[in-house]
Amino acid sequence: MTALMRTADFDFELPPELIAQTPAPERAASRLLHLDGKSGALHDALFRELPQYLRTGDLLVFNDTKVIKARLFGVKDSGGKIEALVERVQDERHVLAFIRASHAPKAGSRLILAGEIQAVVEARSNDLYRLRFENAEPVFDLLDRYGSLPLPPYITHAPDTLDETRYQTVYARQPGAVAAPTAGLHFDRAMLAQLAERGVQTAHVTLHVGAGTFQPVRAETLAEHKMHRERYSVPQTVLDAIATARTQGGRIMAVGTTSLRALEAAAADGELRAGYGETDIFITPGYRFRVVERLLTNFHLPKSTLLMLVSAFAGADNIRRAYRHAVESRYRFFSYGDAMLIERQ
Numbered sequence: 001m002t003a004l005m006r007t008a009d010f011d012f013e014l015p016p017e018l019i020a021q022t023p024a025p026e027r028a029a030s031r032l033l034h035l036d037g038k039s040g041a042l043h044d045a046l047f048r049e050l051p052q053y054l055r056t057g058d059l060l061v062f063n064d065t066k067v068i069k070a071r072l073f074g075v076k077d078s079g080g081k082i083e084a085l086v087e088r089v090q091d092e093r094h095v096l097a098f099i100r101a102s103h104a105p106k107a108g109s110r111l112i113l114a115g116e117i118q119a120v121v122e123a124r125s126n127d128l129y130r131l132r133f134e135n136a137e138p139v140f141d142l143l144d145r146y147g148s149l150p151l152p153p154y155i156t157h158a159p160d161t162l163d164e165t166r167y168q169t170v171y172a173r174q175p176g177a178v179a180a181p182t183a184g185l186h187f188d189r190a191m192l193a194q195l196a197e198r199g200v201q202t203a204h205v206t207l208h209v210g211a212g213t214f215q216p217v218r219a220e221t222l223a224e225h226k227m228h229r230e231r232y233s234v235p236q237t238v239l240d241a242i243a244t245a246r247t248q249g250g251r252i253m254a255v256g257t258t259s260l261r262a263l264e265a266a267a268a269d270g271e272l273r274a275g276y277g278e279t280d281i282f283i284t285p286g287y288r289f290r291v292v293e294r295l296l297t298n299f300h301l302p303k304s305t306l307l308m309l310v311s312a313f314a315g316a317d318n319i320r321r322a323y324r325h326a327v328e329s330r331y332r333f334f335s336y337g338d339a340m341l342i343e344r345q
Contacts, residue, residue, distance in 0.1 A: 005222045005284065010311065011302045012323055019154050020336035023166040027188040031331055031338040035322050037314040037345035042325055047186050047339055050296075056199030057250030059241055061292075063181040063259045064204040066172035068140065069147030074113035076105055084113060085150055087128060087178060087211055088231070092138040096128045098211065105129070114146035140175055150178050152214055152335050154301075167335070176208035176231065182298045182335045183256035201250070203241040205262040207232040207279075216303040222284050227305065230258075233276035234266040242272065242291070253294035257306050260313075263291040283309040285316050295342045299326055299333040315345040 024030050032050060034043040054060075070086040082101040089095050099105060104124075111119040111131070118134040133139055149159035149167060159167070169184035170192070195202070212228025219225045242252055254260035265279035266272055267290040282305060295313055300306040311319045322340070331338045 007217045007220060007222065007225075007303050009316070010217075010304070010307050012320070012327075014302060014327065014333060018327065018330065018333050018337075020332040020334060020338075021155055021157065023162070023185070023336045024332075027166070027170070027186055028191050030186050032341060033322060033326055033329075033331060033338065034341045034343075035314055035318060036343045037318055038343060040315070040318045040321065042322055044329065048191075050191070050341070051194055051198055051200070053341055054195065054198065054200045054253075055250075057201070057245055057248035058253060059201045059203060059245035059250050060195070060253050060255055060296075061203050061205060061238065061241075061259045061263060062169070062171055062184055062187075062255045063207050063209075063262065064169075064171055064173050065177040065181060065206050065208050065258070066175040067149065067168055067177045067180050067209075068175050069143045070150045070178045071148045072113040072117065072143075072146065073148075074111055074115070074117070076101065077110040077112075082111065084111070084129075084131070085178065085211060086143065086147070088208070089139050089143075089176060090130075092140075093133050094122075095131050095133070095139055097131055098127055099129050116146055117142055150211070152179065154214075154334055155336070171204070174206045174208075174233075176206075178211050179209040179213050180335060181207070181209060181256040181258045183259075183296045183339060185335070186339050187255075201241055201245060203238045205232065205234050205238055205259055207258040207262040209258055213306070214301070214304075216301060217305060217308075222282075222308065225282065225305070227280040227282040229278045229280045230261075231276070232262040232265060232279055234262055234272075234274055236274040238263075239272060239274050251293045252291060253296060254292045255296050257295070257297055257300075257309050260292045260295055260309070264289065267291050283312050285312045287312045289313065289344060293344050295340075295344070297340050297342065298335065298337050299323065299331060299340065301334065310340075310342060313344055314342045318345065 032045040
């Protein structure tokens with residue numbers, strides 16, 4: 001089916017004022033649109049009402065990745081200004097980064113980032129540069145001290161202290177993402193405690209979200225699109241929690257498309273397996289889901305791979321209708337926006 005699908009089929013009109021520029025006053029203060037993929041029924045709710053859609057024995061799988069301060073401004077040794085966005089930390093000295101400059105730096109050239117970080121360009125592969133940091137401190141420590149939060153391109157203000165708190169989930173613990181797993185931004189400690197009291201179980205995978213998550217599909221057809229790769233980890237504890245939930249009649253709910261991608265990538269050969277690796281899984285209509293039955297997610301960009309994923313999960317017609325309803329009902333879109341709870345078609 002993917003070979004026949006056109007990217008234009010996943011476009012929609014979005015008034016710019018519906019793109020949320022700041023988070024809701026409180027994490028759980030967002031709205032929630034419930035979509036039943038089987039019947040197509042829509043129901044407007046509040047995120048605080050999420051526990052009403054869950055029952056004892058259900059399992060929520062969260063992505064515990066932590067957003068790093070991946071954006072660095074600096075100069076080349078020739079004096080030209082540059083902007084670097086660290087896409088991936090490879091080890092304590094090396095990163096892969098996108099670089100914006102009037103002239104692309106060549107291998108062997110030196111960079112001074114944030115006025116303090118000495119870096120050498122070792123190589124370039126497509127759009128990514130391999131940089132060697134020459135400071136004594138490990139990369140993560142340098143980024144935390146000198147970097148800035150990489151807010152999405154559709155958020156127009158510079159990151160501030162509120163963003164540093166709210167563009168991070170309350171359960172983030174594994175540094176490595178350059179974008180937040182945004183469905184998780186709605187959860188506060190009180191909500192997690194309330195779910196636990198109801199007997200709802202939780203587990204954590206890790207998928208380090210890459211900058212490619214914001215890239216629209218530019219190819220005319222889905223079959224022509226090349227997906228970006230992201231690192232993920234699915235520990236044995238998650239498999240054990242899923243097995244327990246299924247034994248008890250519980251439903252498996254991914255909190256965010258990143259959690260879903262990690263789980264489905266770990267089950268790519270038909271059987272869910274613990275482990276870690278890289279995935280470029282591209283989920284489009286026609287995909288057969290092996291693990292996840294319910295999905296909590298935000299509203300996604302036109303022509304994005306994430307919009308294609310939710311269309312595969314709920315049915316493309318259902319998603320088109322749900323997004324029309326969301327626009328008409330003035331839901332807030334994208335990272336700081338409102339949430340959807342989707343039952344698989």
